[in-house]
Amino acid sequence: MNKKFLYAGIGLLLSCTTFAQKQDKDAVKFSAVINKDVAYKHLSVLASDEYEGRETGTRGAWMAAEYIKNQFKSFGLTGPVKDNSDPYFQPVGYSSFPVIGNVVINGKTLESGKDYYFQNNSVSSKGTSLQSASILFAGYGISKDGYNDYEGQNVAGKIVMVFATGDPTVAPAPAPQPGQQARRQPIAGPTANKVKYLLDNKAAGVILINPILDNVTPQLARMINGNPILTTAERLKNLDAGAQLPVLNVSTAVANQILAAANLNVEGVKGAITASKKPSTQLINVSINAQASKKEQKIRAENVLGFLEGSDPKLKEEVLVISSHYDHIGLVADPNAKDKVNNGADDDGSGTTGVLLVAEAFANAKKAGKGPKRSILFICVVGEEKGLLGSEWYGEYPVFPLKNTITNLNIDMIGRGDAAHPDNNFVYIIGSNMLSDDLDRIGKEANNTYTKMFLDEKHNNRTDPERFYYRSDHYNFAKHNIPVIFYFNGVHDDYHAPGDEVDKIDFPMLAKRSQLAYYTAWMLTNGKDRPVVNKDADGKLIK
Known part of the structure; x- marks a missing residue:
């Protein structure tokens, strides 16, 4: 039995x-x-x-x-x-704190929710800005034994662009189906480690090349700013808890615009890194001027x-x-x-x-x-x-x-x-x-x-x-x-x-x-x- x-x-x-x-x-x-x-x-x-x-x-x-x-x-x-x-x-008492942003790269104004979004908890309620005449592209943003995208690099004070996901030293995970990640925080697990490295090493900001933006559904468009929160005093005290390093997510198309200044593109550079198992880190002379702020919106x-x-x-x-x-x-x-x-x-x-x-x-x-x-x-x-x-x-x-x-x-x-x-x-x-x-x-x-x-x-x-x-x-x-x-x-x-x-x-x-x-x-x-x-x-x- x-x-x-x-x-x-x-x-x-x-x-x-x-x-x-x-x-x-x-x-x-x-x-x-x-x-x-x-x-x-x-x-x-x-x-x-x-x-x-x-x-x-x-x-x-x-x-x-x-x-x-x-x-x-x-x-x-x-x-x-x-x-x-x-x-x-x-x-x-339930409110959202959507990020209102303005991002200009190489003189071109990007469209929020289609070309980019700021990671909600990386933006201070007092406002956040990113300004630089150059962007450091650091591939997969990985620093470990046997592979280091930051070897010989000083990221302090720089805006650094990396792939949000992936590791060229391990087999890739299956690609998500359209809309599959709509309910997940875009920064989690290995991606969080990439951001933490840049925070610890005093980078000025992070640009994540995030393929989630390559197929934005209406549902995802509503959610990319993160879940609303209860507006209790205790919760509001923690509203800026993660706002130590601005994190800007961009689509593959925007990443290609940036990489084009160095005669690169996303597909090509991924292939080169994977084939050689060597980083492709370089400073790209592309200007960025971005501002973001939060404003409370009460939700019924x-x-x-x-x-x-x-x-x-x-x-x-x-x-x-x-x-x-x-x-x-x-x-x-x-x-x-x-x-x-x-x-x-x-x-x-x-x-x-x-x-x-x-x-x-x-x-x-x-x-x-x-x-x-x-x-x-x-x-x-x-x-x-x-x-x-x-x-x-x-x-x-x-x-x-x-x-x-x-x-x-x-x-x-x-x-x-x-x-x-x-x-x-x-x-x-x-x-x-x-x-x-x-x-x-x-x-x-x-x-x-x-x-x-x-x-x-x-x-x-x-x-x-x-x-x-x-x-x-x-x-x-x-x-x-x-x-x-x-x-x-x-x-x-x-x-x-x-x-x-x-x-x-x-x-x-x-x-x-x-x-x-x-x-x-x-x-x-x-x-x-x-x-x-x-x-x-x-x-x-x-x-």
Whole structure:
């Protein structure tokens, strides 16, 4: 017998026989709305092509926010944000700092976004300039045993041009497909080492010959300035952290204009260096006059909040937060792609659908006089794909005091499955025992009593190689010492790809996993005591 499934079976047996209790008839009654048909109704809208992949700061994300808000309102949830014209929206301080540049080489003005772009974090908010009557071409910009583009050269005070990628002493990597690098920082890995060498040796600036500019897609044109950031005071302090050496990326065509002054071109010089394994470093008499500056541009982004006040006067100040992220990664960068929308049906249209299902169930219970004793905040956050930004913002500017927040149940990807669970009757739970053994017990008791799935804890640790504990919005509650459970179905071949479509969703399992979150929430909001935090940030018992 395969050990993986043997252990899974043992885990299921244990989870179905431990802590079982009598079902609450009211909890079961109001769970009826958490079903596959209602799930399909929501997800077929949120993950439709019309919503354009819901990228933060775009029309599709704003449409999704409006849809979620209108659903919350229709359920009877209130908007709890007091300092905004729309109480269902918590504006997130999200801004981009695009570089405005002017580059003239040998008297010819270049076109930003087509011929060149400045590396965003290399430009100071106070402005950056590059001026010289010559440019030092240093081939691949490599300095190592056996090959040194800088042998006999003093780069101090010079503007140095090098190939952004490549090493003539090793076999070349496969060429990227059009648009493939659109979501990566253009400076990374070996390229960063090339720039660091020039910084350490006091060069005046760097020109990177970057082939990413040879095929600029509309998506890439929006992204080459780098991801926008939260405009918190701490983030703004670091805005100029990398602005020690100006880095200008240019296209192959621009590089050829520069090299032409020395009767060279990119293809020829690469071939010569590769054939001889010898550098081709030389000073080229070409003038450059470039200036760049940053200017903040605020981006519309909002968390969507719906509030259900608790029924018990003594307990309603305590708040359970149930969350998902409604944003995804937007449109496909490749203009030739047949499918141009990253629909994000599973990631995280499924989790957002789950939040809507649970919200409606609790709202129905309250209308019938069976509402939870503690309050519930349903929050669909923005900017998760940009670095958990929406939940980070809520953690810094909470609508309800964090000390009153008893738990966060976070739902991120519950509509599919993975190869390890062919019957798909499972969910990964992450974080449940990290801070509170009480929460772990309650979550498992809810499953054993009502949903009876296999709760896979493979990723439920801080040393998981995939680091899932740190990769979704629950973490921005856990870091504030709030117990969390993250419900997750694992990654699949369509993760962050156009294939993450509605027609691949297992709606019965989406509903069942949502029911687990609902029943766990029912027990948390109606229980005698809130979960005790009995472990520290390292998982050690608090004495």
